[in-house]
Amino acid sequence: MRDLRAKLGLLVAFVILASLSPSSALPVVDTGQGPALASIGPLAFGPDGTLFAADNQGAAIFALDLGAQVNGGAPGAKALDALDEKLAALLGTGAREVSVTDLAVHPRTRNAYVSVMRGQGAGAAPALFRIDGAGQIANISLQTVKFQKVELPNAPVANTSARQNPRTQVVTDMAFADGRLWVAGLSNEEFASKLRAIPYPFATVDRGVSVEIYHGNHKAVETRSPVNAFVPYTLNNQQHLIAGYTCTPLVKFPITDLKAGEKVRGTTIAEFGAGNRVLDMIVYKKGGQEFLLTANNSRGVMKIPTAPFASAKPITTPVESETAGVPFEKVTSMMGVEQLDKLDDTTAIVISRSASGGINLQTVPLP
Amino acid sequence: MRPRLLRLAAVTASLVTAAACGRSVNPPSSPAITLTSPQSGRAYVEVTGLPSAALGALATASLSNEQWSALLRVAVDDNAPGMLGDYSVAGGALRFTPAFPFDPGRPYKVRFDPARLPGATGPAAPIVATVGQPARDATPSTVVTRIYPTADVVPENLLRMYIEFSEPMGRPSGVEHLKLLDESGQEIPGAFLPLDYEFWSPDHRRFTAFFDPGRVKGGILPNQQMGRALRAGRSVTLVIGHEWRDQYGRALKEDFRRVLRVGPAENRPLDTATWRVQPPAAGGRDGLVVTFPRPLDHALLMRALGVRRDDASVEGDVVIDQAESRWTFTPTQPWRAGTYQLLALDTLEDVAGNQIGRAFEVDNFDTVDKSPNPKSILIPFRVAPAGTD
Numbered sequence: 022m023r024d025l026r027a028k029l030g031l032l033v034a035f036v037i038l039a040s041l042s043p044s045s046a047l048p049v050v051d052t053g054q055g056p057a058l059a060s061i062g063p064l065a066f067g068p069d070g071t072l073f074a075a076d077n078q079g080a081a082i083f084a085l086d087l088g089a090q091v092n093g094g095a096p097g098a099k100a101l102d103a104l105d106e107k108l109a110a111l112l113g114t115g116a117r118e119v120s121v122t123d124l125a126v127h128p129r130t131r132n133a134y135v136s137v138m139r140g141q142g143a144g145a146a147p148a149l150f151r152i153d154g155a156g157q158i159a160n161i162s163l164q165t166v167k168f169q170k171v172e173l174p175n176a177p178v179a180n181t182s183a184r185q186n187p188r189t190q191v192v193t194d195m196a197f198a199d200g201r202l203w204v205a206g207l208s209n210e211e212f213a214s215k216l217r218a219i220p221y222p223f224a225t226v227d228r229g230v231s232v233e234i235y236h237g238n239h240k241a242v243e244t245r246s247p248v249n250a251f252v253p254y255t256l257n258n259q260q261h262l263i264a265g266y267t268c269t270p271l272v273k274f275p276i277t278d279l280k281a282g283e284k285v286r287g288t289t290i291a292e293f294g295a296g297n298r299v300l301d302m303i304v305y306k307k308g309g310q311e312f313l314l315t316a317n318n319s320r321g322v323m324k325i326p327t328a329p330f331a332s333a334k335p336i337t338t339p340v341e342s343e344t345a346g347v348p349f350e351k352v353t354s355m356m357g358v359e360q361l362d363k364l365d366d367t368t369a370i371v372i373s374r375s376a377s378g379g380i381n382l383q384t385v386p387l388p
Numbered sequence: 389m390r391p392r393l394l395r396l397a398a399v400t401a402s403l404v405t406a407a408a409c410g411r412s413v414n415p416p417s418s419p420a421i422t423l424t425s426p427q428s429g430r431a432y433v434e435v436t437g438l439p440s441a442a443l444g445a446l447a448t449a450s451l452s453n454e455q456w457s458a459l460l461r462v463a464v465d466d467n468a469p470g471m472l473g474d475y476s477v478a479g480g481a482l483r484f485t486p487a488f489p490f491d492p493g494r495p496y497k498v499r500f501d502p503a504r505l506p507g508a509t510g511p512a513a514p515i516v517a518t519v520g521q522p523a524r525d526a527t528p529s530t531v532v533t534r535i536y537p538t539a540d541v542v543p544e545n546l547l548r549m550y551i552e553f554s555e556p557m558g559r560p561s562g563v564e565h566l567k568l569l570d571e572s573g574q575e576i577p578g579a580f581l582p583l584d585y586e587f588w589s590p591d592h593r594r595f596t597a598f599f600d601p602g603r604v605k606g607g608i609l610p611n612q613q614m615g616r617a618l619r620a621g622r623s624v625t626l627v628i629g630h631e632w633r634d635q636y637g638r639a640l641k642e643d644f645r646r647v648l649r650v651g652p653a654e655n656r657p658l659d660t661a662t663w664r665v666q667p668p669a670a671g672g673r674d675g676l677v678v679t680f681p682r683p684l685d686h687a688l689l690m691r692a693l694g695v696r697r698d699d700a701s702v703e704g705d706v707v708i709d710q711a712e713s714r715w716t717f718t719p720t721q722p723w724r725a726g727t728y729q730l731l732a733l734d735t736l737e738d739v740a741g742n743q744i745g746r747a748f749e750v751d752n753f754d755t756v757d758k759s760p761n762p763k764s765i766l767i768p769f770r771v772a773p774a775g776t777d
Contacts, residue, residue, distance in 0.1 A: 059590075078590055110464050113471035113486050115494070117637070120559060139488055141558035142592045142635025146488055160472050160487075186691060187589035209587040209596040210687045211735050212547055247583065267583065298583065318584070 050223050056083050056168035061136040061147035064125040065195040065202070067221065072125070073202055074136060074149070075192035079172075082195070082204060084221060086167040091130055094153030098126065098133035098370055098384070101156055105380040111160060112139045112148060121380055124360040124372050127151075133362070133370055133382065134161070152382065171223040173206065194301075197221070198253030199260050199276055205248035216248055216262075218276070250299040252313070256331045263330070265299030265315060271346065273330060290333035291346030294320055301361040303369065305387050314369065314387070316358040324388050325349040352388045363387075421498050422481075423490075423519035431490050433462050433519060434481040435500050445506035447477040459504040460484055463497050471496075493523025530555040530634040532644035535626065536686040537739045539711035543654040544618040547741040547748065548598045550687060551628065556592035556635040561585060565632040566597055568617055569625040576624065579617035592635060596687075618650045654682065658744040660732060660767055670725035671774035675707070675716040678730060683712040685737045692736040695719070696729045696766070712739075725773040729766040 060078035067073065072085040101107060105116040112119065120138045127134060133152045138145045149161040173190050192206045201218045251264035256273065264272045264287065274287035293315075302315040304327065313325040329347045336346055359380075360372035369385045418437050425431040451459070457470035462484050464471065472487035482500075490496060495518050502512040536550040551562075561584040568579040580597050587596040599617060618624060628644040662681045668674035676695060686708060695702040695717055704719035734744055741748035744765060 077586070110468035111472050112488055113462070113464060113473075113496070114488070114491050115464070118491070138559060140635075141633070141637065142556040143590065144556075144635065145559055148488075187591070187594055187687060188691070189588065189590060191585045191587065193585070207583075207585065207587075209589065210685070211737060212598060212741055267581070296578070296582065318582075 050172075051170040052168065054167050055164045056085065056166060056170060058083060058147045058163070060138060060145065061149060062122045063192050063195050064123040064134060064136050065197055066125050066128050066134075067197045067202075068128060070127060070129060071221070072127075072134065073195055073197065075195060075204070076147075077189060077191050080190045081170050081172045082192070082202065082219065082223075084169040084202075084223060085163075087161060088165065088167065090151070090159075090161050090166070091127060091132070094130060094132050094151060094157060094159065095155040097131045097154030098152050098364055098382070099154055099156035100370075100384045101152065101158075101382040103379055104135075104372070104382045107158060108135075108137055108148075108150060111150075111158065112137070114139060116379065119380075121360070121372055124362050124370065124382075126362045126364055126370060131365060133364070135372070135382075169221075169223045171219060173204070173217070193248060194250045196251060196253050196262070198262070201276075203251070203253070203262060203276070205251060205264070207247050216264075247298075250302045250315070252302050252304050254304055254313075254327065254330070263302070263304075263313060265293075265302060267298045268295045269293040269297045269299060269317065269320070270336075271313075271325070273333075288333075289336040289346070290330060291325070291349070292336060292344055293317070293323065293349065294343050300359055303361055303363045305363055305369070306366070307387055312387075314352070314361065316355075316361045316371070320351070322352040322355040322358050322388075323349045324352050354388065355385060419500060419502060419515055421500060421515060421517040421519065423496075423521070425521060430485055431521060432483050432485040433460075433496075433498055434479075434483050435460060435515075436481045438482060438505070440480075442505045442507060443477050443480065443482065446475075446482060449506060451475075455504070459501055461497075461499045462486065463499075464494065466497050468497075490521055492521045495520045524636050526636075526638060528630070528639045528641045530557070530638065531641050532628055535644075535646055537683055537712055538686075539683050541649045541651045542618065543652060543740050544616050544620045544650050545653040545655070545740045545748070546599060546618055547737075547739065548596055548685075549626075551595045551597060553593050553595075553634070557588070557595065558633045558635055558637065559586055559588075559592075560633075561587065562595050562628075562632050563597065565629040567627040567629070569627060571623055573625075576617050578614060616653075618648075620650050620652045623647055623649050654738060654740045654742060655747050657742050657747040658684070658736065658738060660744060660765055663767070665730060665767065665769050667728075667769045667771050668723050669774050670723050670771050673719055673722050675718045676728075676730070676769075678715045678717075679710075680713045680715075683739055685739055686712050688736050689715055692733040693717075694731045696731050697724075697726070702728065723771045725771055727768050727770055729768050732765045732767065734763045734765065 058074065058076045058079060060076050062075040062077045065073045070087070070091060072087055074083045074085060076083060105119045105121065109116045109119045118140050122136045122138055125134050126132070135150050135152065137148045137150060139148055140146055149163065151159045151161055153159070188208060188210045190206050190208055192204055194205050196203050201220050204217045204219060206215055206217070247267045248264050249267060251262045254261050254263045259275050259277065261273050261275050266272060269292065270289045271291040271293065272287035272289050297317050297319045300316040300318055302313060304311060304313055311327040313327055315323045315325065317323065325347060333347050355371065357373040357375060358371045359374055362370050364370040364384055367387055369387050371383050371385055373381050373383055375381060419435050420437050422434050422436060423431060424434060456475045460475065460482060461470040462473065463469060474485045474487070476483045476485070498517045498519055499514050501514045502508060531554050532551060533554050534552040563580050563582060563584060566580055568576040570576055578600060581600045583598070588594065626646045626648060630640040630643045632640050634640070664679040666677040668676055678693070689708050689712060690706060693715055695704065702719055703721070704717050707716045708714070732744060737743050
């Protein structure tokens with residue numbers, strides 16, 4: 022019998038490239054009331070107040086219609102020290118058990134919304150809170166919230182007996198622009214950063230594209246460097262995404278280019294240094310100029326005038342210096358910033374970590 | 389800080405340290421605070437001994453959260469706001485069910501104010517109690533059970549490792565607990581990608597640690613400046629610090645150490661023509677054995693290889709062994725004579741990130757794919773009728 026198997030083994034040299042349709046491939050779109058999020062991570066508001074929430078554990082994006090729960094609060098958002106302790110009290114636990122996963126400002130009420138995970142391990146539970154201009158913290162009950170859900174294309178399982186797929190997706194950032202929700206994410210298995218466009222209302226999700234960039238510090242065209250944070254931005258009347266990659270190129274690419282079947286290459290316009298990643302970024306206007314404000318994990322907060330972005334000389338050759346490209350300045354007055362959003366035309370709202378490890382919600386004049 | 393360890397003996401229907409007006413024990417007809425932990429479902433706090441008229445009024449009352457909390461507050465300390473939860477009247481008692489389970493070992497402060505009851509006449513002192521559930525055993529017991537790749541020798545451009553634990557771990561990234569030591573015991577700095585994303589499997593038993601690809605990839609600046617963390621011909625020791633916390637906040641039982649010998653970089657794309665496929669015979673459930681010339685990525689092997697016949701998946705179980713260089717598929721149903729296909733998704737990688745037909749070191753321009761599915765490669769094999777020689 023063994024001999025027979027060995028002979029038959031010689032048949033294998035014939036390889037066919039085929040389009041695959043194995044199990045569980047297509048994204049599932051679901052609608053209803055009372056979304057069941059397994060986890061809650063990055064948040065992004067659409068212009069109509071739809072709140073998009075990424076569920077990394079469930080490999081899904083939810084579009085939440087918060088309904089009447091957006092009303093009733095004092096406009097704006099008030100700074101709160103020891104935010105983690107306050108949230109922990111409401112969640113009936115200790116501050117150590119609370120992770121603030123993102124911050125987003127409602128486009129109309131300017132209330133701050135924070136996504137939170139309570140607890141550790143697989144039993145951790147998601148929660149969503151609203152903080153208003155009087156500093157009142159309100160829990161957003163998901164039971165009454167209407168939702169749309171789209172599942173991110175998890176790499177399908179060729180072997181249907183793999184009953185528990187240990188692959189997860191880590192959504193690093195989301196933004197709504199051009200009628201689509203843009204989602205950047207990584208996997209805990211194959212090392213490849215993907216940027217996806219999801220038309221809203223949800224219908225389909227493309228497989229995603231690895232946007233090609235020239236990484237000056239890495240002296241190479243990178244396809245797998247992770248996109249950590251990005252913002253939509255208009256350059257020369259064309260909608261772009263400005264993206265921060267790990268180690269830390271700043272890249273622009275027109276999103277009209279991101280169409281199925283077309284090759285995409287981003288233009289690297291700055292290098293902000295190795296050993297760093299962008300945690301969050303916003304765009305604001307001050308004194309007639311526009312700026313990009315980035316929070317970084319090891320290089321603090323940076324203020325970058327956007328005027329040079331459109332005509333910035335692309336970095337296409339090796340960068341030997343630590344930084345290069347469009348000019349920036351460090352904002353030393355903002356320390357420990359982990360999450361960032363624009364509260365109004367003159368103020369930023371940030372989640373910051375104090376030296377003792379506690380988490381504060383702060384409002385800061387835009388620099 | 390770890391929550392204080394409470395050793396509260398009674399779990400079910402426990403009445404704990406209630407005190408009102410200086411009385412240590414309430415008469416049977418007086419309000420009393422209890423914590424109940426049902427066999428199934430969430431533990432809840434009840435106030436018993438209330439007049440039925442008051443309970444009836446509460447059952448139909450439309451109170452705000454603040455009013456409910458003023459009547460019955462369950463909080464993490466005396467000065468904290470009431471925790472989120474639902475109020476109801478059930479089983480002849482006023483019940484508070486928390487929105488999230490009570491933490492084992494954490495004391496909860498309960499304050500019931502009878503003066504806030506519907507129809508209350510005159511002043512009445514609040515009743516307070518501290519309730520809680522027994523703490524979990526705080527003795528560290530979670531250990532690292534396995535590291536992939538399992539081979540003794542790894543290429544110097546190893547891209548990632550999977551760390552498996554005996555119990556679910558906490559949420560934070562564990563990169564800070566990983567160290568790579570050189571042969572003299574000195575730490576090799578910057579070996580791992582400093583991303584604090586939570587690269588956990590859904591059950592939190594497996595963590596993925598990526599090596600910094602800027603150092604792994606040849607010819608780029610971090611690689612030129614710092615070199616690869618792993619150098620061919622040398623040995624390194626992976627140390628996983630016991631400070632890494634499991635889902636209950638307990639440290640690991642002990643540090644984990646494993647010595648890895650480092651071999652040459654692997655820069656070749658995967659070539660399915662080099663795979664050895666040993667088909668089974670029809671009529672039985674012997675395994676289909678596929679052997680690779682070098683180890684492949686364990687996680688991707690688990691889901692990027694499958695068996696198909698007549699455009700349908702064949703159900704079965706997979707075993708991976710021989711240091712991730714052998715994949716054995718045992719079907720649920722006996723093999724039938726005829727042609728099957730081994731299916732490989734193009735996401736399959738070796739331990740250095742090389743894919744089928746595409747090496748990690750090769751730069752290329754991806755396109756946006758219209759299909760959410762990866763491409764696949766089909767490798768036919770024949771299952772001969774039983775008894776064929």
